[in-house]
Amino acid sequence: MGELAYLNGNYMPIECAKIPVEDRGLQFGDSLYEVIRLYGGAPFRAGGHLERMRAGARVVGLPEDCIDVLPEVVEELARRSGFGDAFVYIQVTRGVCPRIHAFPSGLQPTVIGTVRPFDRLPEELYVEGATAYAEPDIRWGRRDVKATTLLPNILAATRVARKGGYDAVLVEEDGTITEGTVSNLFAVIDGILRTHPVGERILSGITRAAVIEAASNKGVEVLEESFRIQDLDRATELFFTNTYCEVLPVVRVDDHVVGEGAPGPVSRTLLEGFRDIVRRETGSA
Amino acid sequence: MGELAYLNGNYMPIECAKIPVEDRGLQFGDSLYEVIRLYGGAPFRAGGHLERMRAGARVVGLPEDCIDVLPEVVEELARRSGFGDAFVYIQVTRGVCPRIHAFPSGLQPTVIGTVRPFDRLPEELYVEGATAYAEPDIRWGRRDVKATTLLPNILAATRVARKGGYDAVLVEEDGTITEGTVSNLFAVIDGILRTHPVGERILSGITRAAVIEAASNKGVEVLEESFRIQDLDRATELFFTNTYCEVLPVVRVDDHVVGEGAPGPVSRTLLEGFRDIVRRETGSA
Numbered sequence: 001m002g003e004l005a006y007l008n009g010n011y012m013p014i015e016c017a018k019i020p021v022e023d024r025g026l027q028f029g030d031s032l033y034e035v036i037r038l039y040g041g042a043p044f045r046a047g048g049h050l051e052r053m054r055a056g057a058r059v060v061g062l063p064e065d066c067i068d069v070l071p072e073v074v075e076e077l078a079r080r081s082g083f084g085d086a087f088v089y090i091q092v093t094r095g096v097c098p099r100i101h102a103f104p105s106g107l108q109p110t111v112i113g114t115v116r117p118f119d120r121l122p123e124e125l126y127v128e129g130a131t132a133y134a135e136p137d138i139r140w141g142r143r144d145v146k147a148t149t150l151l152p153n154i155l156a157a158t159r160v161a162r163k164g165g166y167d168a169v170l171v172e173e174d175g176t177i178t179e180g181t182v183s184n185l186f187a188v189i190d191g192i193l194r195t196h197p198v199g200e201r202i203l204s205g206i207t208r209a210a211v212i213e214a215a216s217n218k219g220v221e222v223l224e225e226s227f228r229i230q231d232l233d234r235a236t237e238l239f240f241t242n243t244y245c246e247v248l249p250v251v252r253v254d255d256h257v258v259g260e261g262a263p264g265p266v267s268r269t270l271l272e273g274f275r276d277i278v279r280r281e282t283g284s285a
Numbered sequence: 286m287g288e289l290a291y292l293n294g295n296y297m298p299i300e301c302a303k304i305p306v307e308d309r310g311l312q313f314g315d316s317l318y319e320v321i322r323l324y325g326g327a328p329f330r331a332g333g334h335l336e337r338m339r340a341g342a343r344v345v346g347l348p349e350d351c352i353d354v355l356p357e358v359v360e361e362l363a364r365r366s367g368f369g370d371a372f373v374y375i376q377v378t379r380g381v382c383p384r385i386h387a388f389p390s391g392l393q394p395t396v397i398g399t400v401r402p403f404d405r406l407p408e409e410l411y412v413e414g415a416t417a418y419a420e421p422d423i424r425w426g427r428r429d430v431k432a433t434t435l436l437p438n439i440l441a442a443t444r445v446a447r448k449g450g451y452d453a454v455l456v457e458e459d460g461t462i463t464e465g466t467v468s469n470l471f472a473v474i475d476g477i478l479r480t481h482p483v484g485e486r487i488l489s490g491i492t493r494a495a496v497i498e499a500a501s502n503k504g505v506e507v508l509e510e511s512f513r514i515q516d517l518d519r520a521t522e523l524f525f526t527n528t529y530c531e532v533l534p535v536v537r538v539d540d541h542v543v544g545e546g547a548p549g550p551v552s553r554t555l556l557e558g559f560r561d562i563v564r565r566e567t568g569s570a
Contacts, residue, residue, distance in 0.1 A: 014306070014307065015305065018304060018306065019304060019311065020299075020302065021290060021292065021299070021302040022299060025311050026308070026311045026316075026376070026433070027433060027435075028435040028436065028438075029314035029433050029436045030436055033312070060436065089312075089384055091312065093311075101435070101438060101442035101446075101466060101467055102446035102447075103439060136426070138425050138427060139426075140423050140424055140425050140434070141421070141423030141424075142423060145436075148312060148314050148436075149314045149425070150312075150314055150315070150434070151313065151314045151425070151432050151433075152426070153386060154309075154315055154386045155345060155346070157387045158386070158388055160387070161386075161387035181386060182386055
């Protein structure tokens with residue numbers, strides 16, 4: 001049936017799904033979201049995405065029970081769309097009320113879902129490696145909460161895209177690299193695979209966790225310890241992980257060439273390992 | 286006629302104003318807003334609000350010409366509503382497109398306006414003074430841009446409201462007080478009236494600027510220099526300024542009593558001075 005939306009209990013064409021202008025998601029960014037990948041029509045780790053949303057709901061004080069309906073919504077959007085490679089986007093807002101900062105209790109959350117097909121990234125990007133650009137990390141302090149307060153992300157992502165890059169390398173004031181605007185980041189530095197530890201400074205990525213599992217499966221040690229922009233001088237590999245790109249090697253950050261300027265063995269191994277996991281869990285990759 | 290909305294060229298009841306779920310304002314917080322006070326039906330400094338929105342549009346790359354219609358929208362919402370004391374809320378989003386972080390060029394912005402009546406704060410709050418609570422300032426780095434990425438604001442505002450406070454005193458990691466979640470903040474410390482300088486760390490408030498003018502009119506010197514939470518020990522007065530409260534004395538921050546625990550002469554003088562300006566410009570106060 002193709003692209004469609006879910007809104008507060010009903011399925012409909014995406015263009016028919018409309019929300020009131022006084023929805024707090026629109027007026028305050030008062031909402032959480034998740035993007036779930038379908039492989040051959042099967043959602044990959046929808047449970048992990050929804051658990052993360054539940055954790056976010058506890059932080060921001062959204063009633064958790066609005067998430068109870070979402071496993072079925074994800075399944076239904078996948079089934080009704082008939083898509084193989086696709087994304088299910090879900091968003092839960094605090095609900096609708098006359099504009100006031102402090103939220104009243106008892107609001108009825110707005111629950112939104114959409115499904116759209118996905119064109120995989122061109123294979124040559126994996127063969128040649130992507131370019132990234134450093135951007136200051138000026139996001140709010142709770143990046144572990146997957147909220148729609150994404151303006152800093154989209155501004156950085158747009159600057160990078162205009163230059164032909166895949167994503168930003170977000171750098172805090174002290175030089176610490178956190179992640180990308182839509183990705184987590186891993187680097188091989190002095191022969192050790194490193195990635196920023198989870199906590200309030202980064203999103204605890206579903207793909208990130210699966211890649212750490214893949215590393216374990218493949219006998220690659222991972223150190224969850226942050227690194228700085230100046231450490232990239234000693235990096236032999238760098239790669240983004242997310243639901244879209246899976247494991248995407250980065251061969252250049254601004255003018256700096258990473259390692260030999262070509263995708264390295266660790267990222268190749270972990271992309272394979274990640275796809276093994278996807279194949280095992282969804283029957284497709 | 287009462288409460289009503291404007292949406293992309295049309296006026297309608299608020300509940301009829303609906304936007305697509307793929308509006309970037311909803312999915313990314315990719316939008317700017319302003320809240321304009323009506324006094325006796327006349328907008329106060331609508332031009333200043335719209336200039337600030339224009340400045341924000343330049344920062345986030347929104348086409349400025351979508352703001353050109355807004356002076357008329359503000360006037361029309363004021364006129365059609367028939368309200369005396371009220372607020373016009375305006376919001377401009379990047380527009381509607383299938384979800385992608387880097388925004389495509391050429392999108393048609395969504396332009397929203399609403400008007401709702403306003404109940405003034407109880408007079409006793411000005412007589413007795415308000416309570417504030419310190420909260421960590423974990424907002425993004427561009428607070429000068431009045432964007433709808435407000436989740437950190439509303440979480441702090443809600444915690445404060447649940448405790449009976451008026452607003453938060455937002456404190457950065459180094460102890461610097463920036464402002465409130467909906468207000469700018471002034472303090473009299475060692476006999477000098479101080480407020481955080483404009484720049485990327487605070488919103489350049491319309492009321493803040495008018496209060497600085499009022500101070501000049503009344504012969505009160507203002508130092509635009511930040512202060513820290515520990516400086517409040519030496520503060521004899523503290524007050525919030527914004528479009529809702531105008532000039533609201535704060536007599537307690539958490540358990541700390543400010544000065545004598547009662548509104549002081551500077552805040553009283555500046556509230557009068559601010560209302561003089563409003564009266565002069567709108568014919569009402």
